[in-house]
Amino acid sequence: MNAPQTPETLSAPHTNAAWHQRRLAATPRGVGVFGDFFIERAKNAEFWDIEGRRFIDFAGGIAVLNTGHVHPKVQAAIAAQLQRFTHSCYQVVPYAEYVSLAERLNAMVPIAGPVKTAFFSTGAEAIENAVKIARAATGRSGVIAFGGAFHGRSLFAVSLTGKVQPYKAGFGPFPPEIYHVPFPCHCSSLDDTKRAIEHLFKADIEPSRVAAIVFEPVQGEGGFNPIQPAAVKWLRELCDQHGILLIADEVQTGFARTGRMFAMEHFGVQPDLMTLAKSLAGGTTLSAVCGRAAVMDGPAPGGLGGTYAGHPLAIAAAHAVIDVMEEERLCERAQRLGDKLLAHLIAQRAVHPRIGDIRGLGAMVANEFVDPKTGAPDADTAKRVQMAALRRGLLLLTCGVHGNVIRYLFPLTVEDAVFDEGLAILDAALAEVLA
Numbered sequence: 001m002n003a004p005q006t007p008e009t010l011s012a013p014h015t016n017a018a019w020h021q022r023r024l025a026a027t028p029r030g031v032g033v034f035g036d037f038f039i040e041r042a043k044n045a046e047f048w049d050i051e052g053r054r055f056i057d058f059a060g061g062i063a064v065l066n067t068g069h070v071h072p073k074v075q076a077a078i079a080a081q082l083q084r085f086t087h088s089c090y091q092v093v094p095y096a097e098y099v100s101l102a103e104r105l106n107a108m109v110p111i112a113g114p115v116k117t118a119f120f121s122t123g124a125e126a127i128e129n130a131v132k133i134a135r136a137a138t139g140r141s142g143v144i145a146f147g148g149a150f151h152g153r154s155l156f157a158v159s160l161t162g163k164v165q166p167y168k169a170g171f172g173p174f175p176p177e178i179y180h181v182p183f184p185c186h187c188s189s190l191d192d193t194k195r196a197i198e199h200l201f202k203a204d205i206e207p208s209r210v211a212a213i214v215f216e217p218v219q220g221e222g223g224f225n226p227i228q229p230a231a232v233k234w235l236r237e238l239c240d241q242h243g244i245l246l247i248a249d250e251v252q253t254g255f256a257r258t259g260r261m262f263a264m265e266h267f268g269v270q271p272d273l274m275t276l277a278k279s280l281a282g283g284t285t286l287s288a289v290c291g292r293a294a295v296m297d298g299p300a301p302g303g304l305g306g307t308y309a310g311h312p313l314a315i316a317a318a319h320a321v322i323d324v325m326e327e328e329r330l331c332e333r334a335q336r337l338g339d340k341l342l343a344h345l346i347a348q349r350a351v352h353p354r355i356g357d358i359r360g361l362g363a364m365v366a367n368e369f370v371d372p373k374t375g376a377p378d379a380d381t382a383k384r385v386q387m388a389a390l391r392r393g394l395l396l397l398t399c400g401v402h403g404n405v406i407r408y409l410f411p412l413t414v415e416d417a418v419f420d421e422g423l424a425i426l427d428a429a430l431a432e433v434l435a
Contacts, residue, residue, distance in 0.1 A: 016051055032166065034397075042069035045414035045422075055390075056422045059397045060409040063220065063252045066279035066334075067324050068411035074282040077320035078313050085312060090119075091305045097315045104322060105290050109274055110264050114293035119286060119310030123251035123277035124152025126287035127160065127214070129304055130273050133289060134212035134245045137298030142210040144197070146183035148222030148401050151214065151249055160214055163221060163401055179204060183215075185225035186359060193231065197238070207242035212273075217263035217361075220252035223400035224359060224366035224407050232267040245272040245295060251287070252364075255279040256325050256412055259335035259362025266361065282321045286314035330412045331362075337419060338363035341408055344423055352434040354381055356404075366399065366407040377402035381433060388429035394422050 016037045023033065037049040045057050045068055060066065067074060081097075090098050102117040109115060120126050131143055145151065149162040159174035161167050162183070168174070181196035182188050201207050213235060219225040239246045248271035253263035257279065260266055264274070272295055277287035285308070289296070324330070338360055345367050349355040356370035356378075369381040382404045386396045399405050410419065 014050055016049060019050070035395075044068035044071070045411045045418050054393055056394050056418060056425065058408050058410045058422055059395045060279075060411055061283060062278070062397065063257060063409045064278045064283055066255050066257060066330065066412045067282050067321050068413040069283070071282060071320075071324055071413065073324050074317050074320040077316045078284065081313050081316035087308075087312065089307055090310045095312060095315075097312065097319065098310045101315050101318055102288075104319070105276070105288060108261060108322075109290045110262055111270050111272075111274065111290065111292060115290060116293045116296040117288050117290045118296065118304050119288050119315070120306055121285045121287060121308050121311070121314075122152070123249075123275065123287050124154040124157040125306065125309075126251065126275035126277055126289050127151045127157045127249060128154060130247050130275050130289045130291075131156065131160075131212060131214070132303065133273065133291065133296060133298050134247065135298075136300075136303065137295045138211045138243065138245060140209050140211035142177045142179065142205045144179050144181060144200070144210060144213045146215055146219075147180050148183050148219050148225065149180075149214075149216060149249075150219070150221030151216075151251075161221075177205065177209075183219060183222070183225065184228045184231035185219070186228075186357070187225070190228055190231050190234065194234070207244065210242065210244050212245040212247050213239060214247040214249060216249045216253065217267070218253050218258065218364050220407075221399050223368075223405045224364055226359065226361045227267075229267050232264075232269045236269045239272075247271060247273045247275065249275050251275055251277040253361075255321070256330040256334050257362060257364050257409075259331055259338060261325070261331060263361065263364075280321065281314045281318040284314035284317045285311065286318055324413075328413065334363035334412045337410070337412065337414070338365050340419075341365045341423070348427065348430055352430055354378060354434050355430075363408075363410070363412060366405050368400070369404050369406075377404035379403035382406055384433045385429050388432045389425055392425045392428060394425040394429070396426075 019038050020036045039047050040050045041048050047057055048054050105117045106115040120129055135141055145160040147162040151157045151160040156175055158167050159178045162180050179200055182192045184190040184193040217227055235246060248264050250262050254276045273291035275289055280286050342360055342365055345358045353372035354369050356368035358367045369378040371378055379402055382398050386398055389396050397407050399407050
């Protein structure tokens, strides 16, 4: 029988190395953890570990912190709600703030006509519920997604995800009637996508059985690949032709990251449903499905929800996040910072030919690393640059199907001096690795 834990054993010794060993013993390897250090406190675009080391955060909790760590207005909103009540389960005892937040999102999302919103806790939950809504509204079961996509780790969401390692390996079989086609981004042809869907309709499933097509306006985990604008228009036309619902997964792109409140605003095309999460609630757990009212009303009462769905503390945080984004004009700031980063990376590519494609929409920016002779993806260099930056106190994330992409997810509230310091650290890391 294990010895009982006391307050002393729970907190000491207070070193990264000791806690790292305790983590390895106490938690499963399937929860992959990048850092071998442990956060103690944070402010805006900086955090400090338990040994006092400072880091500049260009990861943002994987796109969750567009308003930064512990923004004062978000912090105050959570603290005020904490004094009122922390839980009632909205489906049992509702609260007005859930409704008013739904009203705000209904007015904000780029969907015309009556719109309704339901809240959940995670992006994967939002995606799964969007599919449930689409199936209920259409009476169909098939779903089409894209290679390189990431829609979450729960079983149905990971079935939609288009990346095997580490997300799908060992977890099958997966639910039926999910189909993947090539994603029409900068490195592929829209004609390839059209031919793949045409073949799908002839060989695997008739269009009258497809409930929805799900896509990310900019693929996140897949490598920060913006979809071709012509592809969005074609998908809308295809869905209209066959009575299929178009679902835009804006879990990572939403809330000012791309220079607009929602990435779909760049394309002039309206989806039927949108999924939101991550920076919606400033680091608290909240997600949403927004969509045309007639579609959203497809499921019967009780078909949607969850014990913690639309949690009061997260709802309060989301109201504050939207206020901050509007008051601090974070869409405009995202565009300015993104343009600055793109120009900086282009200048670095002139010095370092292992930097390959540079791409971005607003502040959703990334660069590839490639073999300059063959153009082959170079995941090893991406990892070495990431670690060289980390040694200097800059936190970066990799992504992409080949793992050769570095993505930049700094808080949009980052101070100019801290942003410039982060770029200087990046330059030093590139110089060390690519010299």
